[in-house]
Amino acid sequence: MRGSLVFYHPTTLQEAIGLLGEHGEEAKVVAGSTALTILMRQRLIAPSVLVSIGAIPGLDGIEERDGAIRIGAMVRHRDVELSELVRARVPVLAETFGVVANVRVRNAATVGGVLAESDYASDPPAVFVALDAEIEVRGPGGERTIPARDFFVAFYETALEPNEIVTAIRIPIPVTGSGTAYHKFVSRSSEDRPCVGVAALVHLASDGTCADLRVAVGAAAETPQRFPNVEALAVGQTLTPELTGRIGDAYADAIDTLDDMRGSAWYRTEMVRVWVGRAIETATDAAADRSAPG
Amino acid sequence: MIAEPRHIVPPGMLDANLRVRGRVPYAIDVVLPGMLHAKLLRSPYAHARIVSVDATRARALPGVHAVLTGPDLAARDDIFPYFGPIFRDQAVLAIDKVRFVGDPVAAVAAIDIDVAQAALDLINVEYDELPAVFNVDEALEPGAPIVHDEPRRLGQTFADIIVRAEADTNVCNHFKLRKGDVERGFAEADHVFEDVFTSPPVQHVPMETHNCVATIEAGIIRVTTATQMPFAVRASLAEIFKVSQAKVRVTTPTLGGGYGAKTYTKVEPVAALLAQATGRPVKIHLTREEEFVTITKHGVKIQMKTGVTKDGRIVARKSTCLFNTGAYADIGPRLIKNGGYATGGPHYIPNVWVDSYAVYTNLPPAGAFRGYGVSQAAWAYETQMDMIAAKLGWDALEFRMKNLLEDGQSVMTGEDMFDAHFKELLTTATARIGWDPAEEPRRNGSKVRAKGFACIIKGTVTPSTSTAAAKLNEDGSLQILSSAVEMGQGAETALSVLAAEGLDLELGQVSISRPDTDVTPYDQGTSSSRNTHSMGTAVGMAVADIRRQLLALAAEQLEVDPADLELVAGRVQARGAPSTSIAYGDLVRASRSGNLLANSVYASKGGLDPETGQGIGSVHWHQAAAAVEVEVDLATGKIDLLRYHAGVYAGRIVNPVQAELQTEGNIAFGLGQALFEEMVFDGGQLQNGNLGDYMIASIEDMPQEISLGILEHLESNDIHGIGETSLPPAMPAIGNAVFRATGVRITDLPITPEKVLRGLRARAVEESAE
Amino acid sequence: MTATDPSSPRTSPRPVDGEGKISLTLRVNGSAERVRARPNHTLLEVLRNELHLTGPREGCGVGMCGACTVLVDGRPVSSCLLPAALAEDHELTTIEGLEGPNGELHPIQEAYVEHTGFQCSYCTPGFILATKALLEECPDVTRDEAKAYLAGNLCRCGSYVKILDSVMDARDRVRG
Numbered sequence A: 001m002r003g004s005l006v007f008y009h010p011t012t013l014q015e016a017i018g019l020l021g022e023h024g025e026e027a028k029v030v031a032g033s034t035a036l037t038i039l040m041r042q043r044l045i046a047p048s049v050l051v052s053i054g055a056i057p058g059l060d061g062i063e064e065r066d067g068a069i070r071i072g073a074m075v076r077h078r079d080v081e082l083s084e085l086v087r088a089r090v091p092v093l094a095e096t097f098g099v100v101a102n103v104r105v106r107n108a109a110t111v112g113g114v115l116a117e118s119d120y121a122s123d124p125p126a127v128f129v130a131l132d133a134e135i136e137v138r139g140p141g142g143e144r145t146i147p148a149r150d151f152f153v154a155f156y157e158t159a160l161e162p163n164e165i166v167t168a169i170r171i172p173i174p175v176t177g178s179g180t181a182y183h184k185f186v187s188r189s190s191e192d193r194p195c196v197g198v199a200a201l202v203h204l205a206s207d208g209t210c211a212d213l214r215v216a217v218g219a220a221a222e223t224p225q226r227f228p229n230v231e232a233l234a235v236g237q238t239l240t241p242e243l244t245g246r247i248g249d250a251y252a253d254a255i256d257t258l259d260d261m262r263g264s265a266w267y268r269t270e271m272v273r274v275w276v277g278r279a280i281e282t283a284t285d286a287a288a289d290r291s292a293p294g
Numbered sequence B: 001m002i003a004e005p006r007h008i009v010p011p012g013m014l015d016a017n018l019r020v021r022g023r024v025p026y027a028i029d030v031v032l033p034g035m036l037h038a039k040l041l042r043s044p045y046a047h048a049r050i051v052s053v054d055a056t057r058a059r060a061l062p063g064v065h066a067v068l069t070g071p072d073l074a075a076r077d078d079i080f081p082y083f084g085p086i087f088r089d090q091a092v093l094a095i096d097k098v099r100f101v102g103d104p105v106a107a108v109a110a111i112d113i114d115v116a117q118a119a120l121d122l123i124n125v126e127y128d129e130l131p132a133v134f135n136v137d138e139a140l141e142p143g144a145p146i147v148h149d150e151p152r153r154l155g156q157t158f159a160d161i162i163v164r165a166e167a168d169t170n171v172c173n174h175f176k177l178r179k180g181d182v183e184r185g186f187a188e189a190d191h192v193f194e195d196v197f198t199s200p201p202v203q204h205v206p207m208e209t210h211n212c213v214a215t216i217e218a219g220i221i222r223v224t225t226a227t228q229m230p231f232a233v234r235a236s237l238a239e240i241f242k243v244s245q246a247k248v249r250v251t252t253p254t255l256g257g258g259y260g261a262k263t264y265t266k267v268e269p270v271a272a273l274l275a276q277a278t279g280r281p282v283k284i285h286l287t288r289e290e291e292f293v294t295i296t297k298h299g300v301k302i303q304m305k306t307g308v309t310k311d312g313r314i315v316a317r318k319s320t321c322l323f324n325t326g327a328y329a330d331i332g333p334r335l336i337k338n339g340g341y342a343t344g345g346p347h348y349i350p351n352v353w354v355d356s357y358a359v360y361t362n363l364p365p366a367g368a369f370r371g372y373g374v375s376q377a378a379w380a381y382e383t384q385m386d387m388i389a390a391k392l393g394w395d396a397l398e399f400r401m402k403n404l405l406e407d408g409q410s411v412m413t414g415e416d417m418f419d420a421h422f423k424e425l426l427t428t429a430t431a432r433i434g435w436d437p438a439e440e441p442r443r444n445g446s447k448v449r450a451k452g453f454a455c456i457i458k459g460t461v462t463p464s465t466s467t468a469a470a471k472l473n474e475d476g477s478l479q480i481l482s483s484a485v486e487m488g489q490g491a492e493t494a495l496s497v498l499a500a501e502g503l504d505l506e507l508g509q510v511s512i513s514r515p516d517t518d519v520t521p522y523d524q525g526t527s528s529s530r531n532t533h534s535m536g537t538a539v540g541m542a543v544a545d546i547r548r549q550l551l552a553l554a555a556e557q558l559e560v561d562p563a564d565l566e567l568v569a570g571r572v573q574a575r576g577a578p579s580t581s582i583a584y585g586d587l588v589r590a591s592r593s594g595n596l597l598a599n600s601v602y603a604s605k606g607g608l609d610p611e612t613g614q615g616i617g618s619v620h621w622h623q624a625a626a627a628v629e630v631e632v633d634l635a636t637g638k639i640d641l642l643r644y645h646a647g648v649y650a651g652r653i654v655n656p657v658q659a660e661l662q663t664e665g666n667i668a669f670g671l672g673q674a675l676f677e678e679m680v681f682d683g684g685q686l687q688n689g690n691l692g693d694y695m696i697a698s699i700e701d702m703p704q705e706i707s708l709g710i711l712e713h714l715e716s717n718d719i720h721g722i723g724e725t726s727l728p729p730a731m732p733a734i735g736n737a738v739f740r741a742t743g744v745r746i747t748d749l750p751i752t753p754e755k756v757l758r759g760l761r762a763r764a765v766e767e768s769a770e
Numbered sequence C: 001m002t003a004t005d006p007s008s009p010r011t012s013p014r015p016v017d018g019e020g021k022i023s024l025t026l027r028v029n030g031s032a033e034r035v036r037a038r039p040n041h042t043l044l045e046v047l048r049n050e051l052h053l054t055g056p057r058e059g060c061g062v063g064m065c066g067a068c069t070v071l072v073d074g075r076p077v078s079s080c081l082l083p084a085a086l087a088e089d090h091e092l093t094t095i096e097g098l099e100g101p102n103g104e105l106h107p108i109q110e111a112y113v114e115h116t117g118f119q120c121s122y123c124t125p126g127f128i129l130a131t132k133a134l135l136e137e138c139p140d141v142t143r144d145e146a147k148a149y150l151a152g153n154l155c156r157c158g159s160y161v162k163i164l165d166s167v168m169d170a171r172d173r174v175r176g
């Protein structure tokens, strides 16, 4: 019965990890519970132990450290969206968290939750992958750091080992002269999850050519998709519409798109083509604005 | 003689204060001492024979008070365990067979929802899976699996329905319309067009899902339920329990939305049977996921053949409509009539032939849905009108204007049109968005803008009956007893206005009862946009009776001829001599009757010939037009609504704010169905039965600019229903605008970005081939 | 959204009674309420079933519609998603907390009455609470900003035009 569940509120990470170890498969971490409550309601999971990590100090800060923004796992989506620090240093992150779900979900959902959930139709993962973020995790064996691009493994599957807890994510602050963009494309209501979401970072050299391009596509496949070999096409080049189009085509060809109610695989491929191009254009414009004198 | 010159303009909603405080009570808020909670075990198969149901373990679970199963019900002879407004084809819990994924098989009443849910897991059902049919074409093929192989159990028939069910097929009902000579019409035509249009099943999504609380006390079955039809529920419960209707009492508080979903019996029988089994009050409240498989809008396939002359007159139309009515008939057998004749459209067509079928399949049952079949019909004919104009190079508006019905022309069901305002509605709508036939789509980068419009006709259920009673109290206050259901449409406010006007009272001196079948008189139901017209007329008649009584009493008291008396602000006074007057309350006291009482019956007349579908289709005809400007992103197919004008004919507008709200609501409803609403099934299993996967319109989805044209013609001395009327034009108007913007013609709803993009690609291929 | 009461045990679960329920203290509309609930009951279930607050209502159960909106420390959340056990030690506000002691309307409620920003009104408490949070965060909100903020509250009757009218009027009333 639903009633046979037990709730723990540990106050240290060690306790939390210990509880997870003790109860094994039966236990689940709970953060904002926006995903967990639904999974339990739909009876897709039926944990008998919930370990809330909300009372553990130190998981709820946003700070700048060593050229990166570090966001604790318990920070709510809405706090990332509204953070002055994030808006100033990595504006695309604030924008992306601002287009997730609705304000109520954003007030509850956490950064650790969206990472650990690894839902293919989420927005932030693509941005994390594009920005080369790193995820800090803590488990029975101690601490380790996992690059975002290795973190999302498959549908609802991450690189977390059993009993590991996400503690924070570090997002390197893009170098001066770079522009970023995230486009969330919804094919139905404004309230839908993304049909595709594309994150791009463009760093323009002083001569206006592209010094660095990073593009990650979310919601199109099981995990965010990034292709360094395709990104490399742009380096040293001027980002003309023709080149951007070629990069869009290359992404469209490279991604084995999935099929769901928001679009067929064919449609998603076409949307990858379009939105990769548009994201690069927006990021390029932002980069040009930022590197413009004055 | 009930029309009063004074028209009251009411506030939007009389009980607004309670509503914004979150304190207006819904059925879900009812809590009774000792109340148990019910859950239903539902079939995982679309079509299967039930081999056995074993509930032994569930019954033994502490906290469980009763478990009912289909076989249990079938074995009892004190009950008749079936319901359905036309055919009694739906078992309270599946007996012998399950017919759709979600068909209830067993029910548990327990001390709380968690225990009830746990008990469901302990029930073992053994099924023998059968081949299933999901779409109308499959279902009509010879040799198709038969959804209902038992003989049809027909209930007491409805005045307006002809049942023409075909045994041993999946045809649940067939409606025929034969006007003129359609073949001669096609022979006269210079051009004949034949197209197929489809609309998918969608769900009503009332924010409050179906729920009720049932008790059985001293032999009286009492149900408080969220229904649009308290009397239909009462009749059904009386039949199930084999008791007189006087032994069943149904009360209905305000509803959290209905849109047709809450017509007829749904969850009440199972709650009442559990109340009987446990001797306790039992509450059932469906989850959103369950609501999705309780009742839906009909998915429909319409084949439409239309003949026009070279000077632009429509001379013949032949439609075959296949309504997917799902596993149980619900009101499908009647809805196919309204949806079927509606394919005649708001145009004068001398020769019309319609075959409209309700077809059983193994999908959730389909029933009444805002628009009642007319949306699906309008999607077909208003899209085809545009296609014809485009193919023949005609101005789409002029083509409509040439054919729109005028007073005295016969409508599709044969009667003469009166009070026609189609042309006025469409002219205004197109003018409001700046329609110009010569205007080219405007391109800006990958975006392109263009306009479209549509105009529709809709009948209201005819014949139909509403009754009301009025009581004038000793203090001069007026009570109206009516079974009109308040579901946000402002029924109580509108009826208060009509009652207050009839006796020249202030709104505050009038109260309207909530439906209670023990107290309030009969009403057919709050549906079909009929309440303000039909119940409003009944209330007006009852109030007119009170008025006559007052005049007679006052004539005696004041010694003035009744013809020289008038009603002014709660007093009867001599015309021109206000000092000779007497208050209503004094008259009531003088009558020594405690209160003045009046009853009224409003029964509209009409009906159609069973073979020709000719007769009186509707007491009057509801009329609407819409015009829209869209912007389409040619790279993605995504559609934005820039401007939207909704025009609807109201006759008299009783409550301007509510009239606007109903019309704006239809825009939201319509755009969802135009652009993304669709229940997606895979092997009969619904793929998007929750609000995370099934989208409804948000505030951001609304058109950027909205204008309303709610047309009033007081001289018509009539009130037209507007609850549904402005919905059907939304889908074709948007589709027509998308076509003008992109050249892509979508004939299957919804108009998704993907379909538009596929269409654009196909056109590009065609063009490069040329 | 966690309990911070240092006296309550963290690594041992809260004691469960015979019905599998734990006891919780919730601060709702300014007063502390002791309730019993199963550990995974949502805040919505507890507010409705234990505290008999009928303003928050289930519409979808998945956080999409907003009919169950409750303010947690002034911020709107979906009470259908929040386990009650995570709602302790926060200030919870339901629609019942907005009116005055004698049922006097809050200016936002007055604005919704004035413009009839509802039809069936099932979703109305959610809209009004969201409006309250919006106006606190953004006293000079524009119509477009209000649209974006309220897009996650669904009204199936489609009263959106008049809801926005209500919000704009509420802004003027609140900022005075």
Ligand SMILES: Cc1cc2nc3c(=O)[nH]c(=O)nc-3n(C[C@H](O)[C@H](O)[C@H](O)COP(=O)(O)OP(=O)(O)OC[C@H]3O[C@@H](n4cnc5c(N)ncnc54)[C@H](O)[C@@H]3O)c2cc1C
Pocket: A028, A029, A030, A031, A032, A033, A034, A035, A036, A037, A053, A073, A099, A100, A101, A102, A105, A108, A109, A110, A111, A112, A113, A114, A115, A116, A117, A121, A122, A123, A124, A164, A165, A166, A167, A192, A193, A194, B692, C062, C063, C064
């Ligand atoms: C109505 C609705 C709409 C949505 N729309 C969008 C959208 O448009 N775009 C989008 O990106 N997302 C969307 N989401 C998803 C939402 O963002 C996720 O539900 C949310 O990110 C999960 O975070 P949480 O803190 O609530 O996680 P929880 O529900 O608490 O947990 C989710 C999972 O992560 C695990 N977990 C949580 N924290 C940790 C941790 N620190 N370490 C290890 N494991 C952990 C849990 O055990 C659980 O398995 C939507 C959700 C809802 C309900």
